[in-house]
Every structure is written in C-alpha cells, then in structure tokens.
Amino acid sequence: MGTLWGGRFQEAASDLMQEFNESFSIDKRLWQEDITASIAHVTMLGDCAIITKEESQLLQTELHELYHAIEANPELLSGNYEDIHSFVEAKMIEACGDTGKKMHTARSRNDQVTVDMKLYVKKSLNELKEFVLQMIQAFEEKGKAVDALMPAYTHLQRAQIVPFSYVLDAYAAMFERDVKKIEDSVALLDENPLGAGALAGTTYSIDRQQTTDLLGFASVQRNTLDSVSNRDFIIDALQCFSSLMMHMSRFAEDFIIYSSQEFQFVELSDHFSTGSSMMPQKKNPDALELIRGKAAKVISLLNAMYGTMKGLPLSYNKDMQEDKAIYFEGLDTTVACVKILTGVTTELKVNEKRLQETIHEGYLNATELADYLVRKGIPFREAHEIVGQMVLYAIEKGSQLHELSFEELTSFSSVIEEDIYHELHPETILQQGIKKDMLNK
Structure with missing residues (x-):
C-alpha cells in the first residue's frame, strides 16, 4: 500500500492493519479538493522560493493534467493507496520524479485533509442551499395553485381555520431558517487551515494569505493547533442537515396523516407512492415515510460526530478520519430527501372538496x-x-x-x-x- 510515512519503522504494517487504516475507498471523493489545494500549495511554494519556479510550474501542470484525467475517467481513482493524499502524491512522483517528492514540503496531511474537507463542505453546503431554495419554490407554487381553507390543529385536535397555502407557508418558513443556518455555517468555516502543518506550523516562510486567496477563503485560520483539530464545521453542517431533516420529517408526518382514508385531504402522485405485495388496494406514502425514517439516521450522525470529538485532546487524532464517512452519509441522505420532497410537493393532489367540508x-x-x-x-x-x-x-x-x-x-x-x-x-x-x-x- 502506498503511504506517506515509513522511515521510522522497521517492519511494514500488517495487511489487517493496512485494511483497517485505509480511507481511500471513502475519501477519494475529495479528489477535486485535494488537487485544487495542492495546486495552490505548490504555487505558493514556488512564489516563496521554497521550490524553484520550474518545479512549481511542473507540479501545477501535472496536477491540472491529473484533474482533467480523473474528470474524464473517474475509474482512475483506484489502487492500493492509504488515502486520497497518498494517491495524488504518488501520481505526481510518477509524473515528475524527484520533483513530485517536493510537493509535500511545508505541509502535513493534518492541514491537508482539513483544507480538503473545508472546501468540500463549503461547496456541498452551497449546493444543498440551492436544492432547498428549489423546494421552497415548489411549496410556494403549490400554495398559489390551491384555493382552499382547512382546519389547523393543536394536539392533533381541530383548532382554527387557515388557508391550505398557509400550512405550506409554515414549512417554507422553517426551510428559510434552514437556508440561513446553511449560510451561517459557510461563513463560520471560511478560514484557511493550510499552512498549519502537522500542528505547529513550519520553519519555512510560507505565505498563508496567498493560499487563502487562491482557494477562495475569507481569511487565514490563526491558531495552528485549532486549525488541524477543528471539526466544528462538520458538526455545524450536520446540524444544518439535522434541522432540515427534522422539518421535512414534520411535514412528512402531517401529510402522511392528511393522505389517510380518515382524512383524505391530499393524495401523493403515483410517482412517489408504492403498493403492497399482498393487499391490492394499497397506495402507501412511502416517500414521506422514508423521509421520516431517514431523519432519525441523520440526527444520529450528528450525535456520532459529537461523540467522536467530545473526548479528543489537542490536536489531530486519527478518530477524526471517521468524519468523512459521517459527513458524506449525512449529506447524501439530506440531499436525496430534499429532492424527493420537492417532487412530492410539486405533484401533490389536494382534495379541495374534502377540505371545504371539514371547515x-x-x-x-x-x-x-x-x-x-x-x-x-x-x-x-x-x-x-x-x-x-x-x-x-x-x-x-x-x-x-x-x-x-x-x-x-x-x-x-x-x-x-x-x-x-x-x-x-x-x-x-x-x-x-x-x-x-x-x-x-
């Protein structure tokens, strides 16, 4: 297995340990961020005369080539590597010889993985925000299309009359708060950890502001110990996911009830329903039930991340490697649920006659x-x-x-x-x- 360490050891890690330790199968998802951050790093190294201009340019060229090659053929992301960082460095050594071995100068995987994850979380949160805005628009359009009053409830007992559109607007208001939480989380994470090294910076006179500007961060993260051990940005993102999932789950619960034969307020389209293998008459609101069920999983992932971090001493610890699997699952589940709920709402059939009876x-x-x-x-x-x-x-x-x-x-x-x-x-x-x-x- 390709690793970035080994000189201190007399024997190689066992196959069992290598399999247990590897994260390439998961963190290869960060290939764009790892290459992008490496381009910024070697650019800075050249400008600071830590490596020659020619070496910097060669590394930049080969990193761009690797980026485009993977973009064209994602199957290149394979092989016996410890992680995405060792994969990229091995490819540079393969392409550039001894110059490739200089790419990691004044850098550790500790600041490298943190900058990769920050770039990825920032990008993915902004993408999630756009999906949520599309969902809010679907709620608004459905509300405008339905001219009906309905009972609103407290304690699941009929309370007062409201427009159907106002119920949808209540959930749109929740999702709007979720958008603000996403924006706040992006603003909080927008500090560059690159240059922190393993934990205590470097003896090289690097230019952290240059990599900050090249990578589009708002500022340099000032404390290097905090830079490499900070996973607050992942916890903040998971809190965004959990809040959004909780709100979608509440909607799901309401509209599962509203779609029942006892209520008959709404009906999900066939595109977002399933049937029964035994009972021919069944039309089940499984899209909503799955959202409700998956909300519990996402909330538990937030708890898992809190549990991972709560007992860690400064600074970096290998426990933090688990953050990526937690984050990716939380993100993928939340994005899928937002897309599903957007479709459910767009195609939702509202029984205006029944609503008129109930008021x-x-x-x-x-x-x-x-x-x-x-x-x-x-x-x-x-x-x-x-x-x-x-x-x-x-x-x-x-x-x-x-x-x-x-x-x-x-x-x-x-x-x-x-x-x-x-x-x-x-x-x-x-x-x-x-x-x-x-x-x-």
Whole structure:
C-alpha cells in the first residue's frame, strides 16, 4: 500500500492493519479538493522560493493534467493507496520524479485533509442551499395553485381555520431558517487551515494569505493547533442537515396523516407512492415515510460526530478520519430527501372538496365566537366560559355552533345579534384582524 510515512519503522504494517487504516475507498471523493489545494500549495511554494519556479510550474501542470484525467475517467481513482493524499502524491512522483517528492514540503496531511474537507463542505453546503431554495419554490407554487381553507390543529385536535397555502407557508418558513443556518455555517468555516502543518506550523516562510486567496477563503485560520483539530464545521453542517431533516420529517408526518382514508385531504402522485405485495388496494406514502425514517439516521450522525470529538485532546487524532464517512452519509441522505420532497410537493393532489367540508366541522369558529362576544363588551375570560358552555351544548345536540338557532345562541348571552352567523362564516373570519394576512401567502 502506498503511504506517506515509513522511515521510522522497521517492519511494514500488517495487511489487517493496512485494511483497517485505509480511507481511500471513502475519501477519494475529495479528489477535486485535494488537487485544487495542492495546486495552490505548490504555487505558493514556488512564489516563496521554497521550490524553484520550474518545479512549481511542473507540479501545477501535472496536477491540472491529473484533474482533467480523473474528470474524464473517474475509474482512475483506484489502487492500493492509504488515502486520497497518498494517491495524488504518488501520481505526481510518477509524473515528475524527484520533483513530485517536493510537493509535500511545508505541509502535513493534518492541514491537508482539513483544507480538503473545508472546501468540500463549503461547496456541498452551497449546493444543498440551492436544492432547498428549489423546494421552497415548489411549496410556494403549490400554495398559489390551491384555493382552499382547512382546519389547523393543536394536539392533533381541530383548532382554527387557515388557508391550505398557509400550512405550506409554515414549512417554507422553517426551510428559510434552514437556508440561513446553511449560510451561517459557510461563513463560520471560511478560514484557511493550510499552512498549519502537522500542528505547529513550519520553519519555512510560507505565505498563508496567498493560499487563502487562491482557494477562495475569507481569511487565514490563526491558531495552528485549532486549525488541524477543528471539526466544528462538520458538526455545524450536520446540524444544518439535522434541522432540515427534522422539518421535512414534520411535514412528512402531517401529510402522511392528511393522505389517510380518515382524512383524505391530499393524495401523493403515483410517482412517489408504492403498493403492497399482498393487499391490492394499497397506495402507501412511502416517500414521506422514508423521509421520516431517514431523519432519525441523520440526527444520529450528528450525535456520532459529537461523540467522536467530545473526548479528543489537542490536536489531530486519527478518530477524526471517521468524519468523512459521517459527513458524506449525512449529506447524501439530506440531499436525496430534499429532492424527493420537492417532487412530492410539486405533484401533490389536494382534495379541495374534502377540505371545504371539514371547515364546517369541529367547532373551528369557537375562538372567533369568543372574540365576537369580547367586541360586544364581555371580558375575554367570561366569553371563553360562555362559548365553552355553548360548545358542550352543541356537542350534546349533535350540532355545530353556526347551526344553532338564534334563540339557542342568545340563551347563552343577550349581547348576541343577528350578525352572528355572518361573523362565524369562514370567509368572514379570515377577513378579520391580522388573519387576512394569511390569505396573501
């Protein structure tokens, strides 16, 4: 196995240890970042006269050639290598001879892997942000396409009337917060660790600002011990994933319920549903159920990363090698769920007729009746008590509040007037106070 160490050892690591230690099978995903960071590093080495200009140019040329070769044929990322770093360096030695052996001057894999991961996390978070913005747009477009009111719930009990679009907007608001969390995470990680070396910098007079500029970081990460041992940026990204997955899981739970025969508010398209191997009539909302299930996995990956880091002394420890498998799985799962939920929402069928039926059931106008009494001069706490008695009466009679006769209503309060039926109508309710703002969503 190709390694970047060995002089201190009298015997090679066992095959078992080499297999246990290797990460190339996972971190070869970082090939673009590793080559890009290496180009910046050897450019700086040449400009600082640590290697000659000719050596720097040769390494830059061969690194670009390797980049394009892998881009054209990803199967080149194979072989018996310890990690992506040893792969790239071996290719440079193969192409440049002794000059390739100079590429790692003033650099350690400790700062190398950290800069690779920062570049990758930064890129992938920005890509995720775009996917989330597309999902938000799908929610907004679906809301505009559906003109229907529905019951909103607390404790899964019918509470008050809202537009269907307003329910979608509630989730869009959650996803908008997730976008801000992603942006904040990108801003926090935007420091360049390259140049920190193994942990304590280097005796060479390198130019860390130059590599910072070449790699597009906002600033140099000042403390070298922190630079090589920092994995906060991965934890922050996993927190973004966990928050986003939690919000998508809540949506999934709501709309799994709404798609049931008992509710019949919505139906998932065939493209995002599955059936039963035994029951011919079944149409299961498996896309949403999988999102709900995968949310637990992503949240557990955040916990795994916290668990990995919580007991580590300064500075770098091999435990941190596990960060890549954790991050890649969290990212891939979250991106897949965002794409699926975007499709589910775009093709969601909304049963507007059923929604129209439900807004006249469940005493959804009880709070507004209490507000009506308050406007007639009754203190809210008394109005609350009166309406509670009216609801109890209506339940016993098997009626809704707006179905009670005028005589029945006034038997509870003499301030009630003939306008009560108009005031309790769903359309009227949503034109009162700040409720009309919901109609603009």
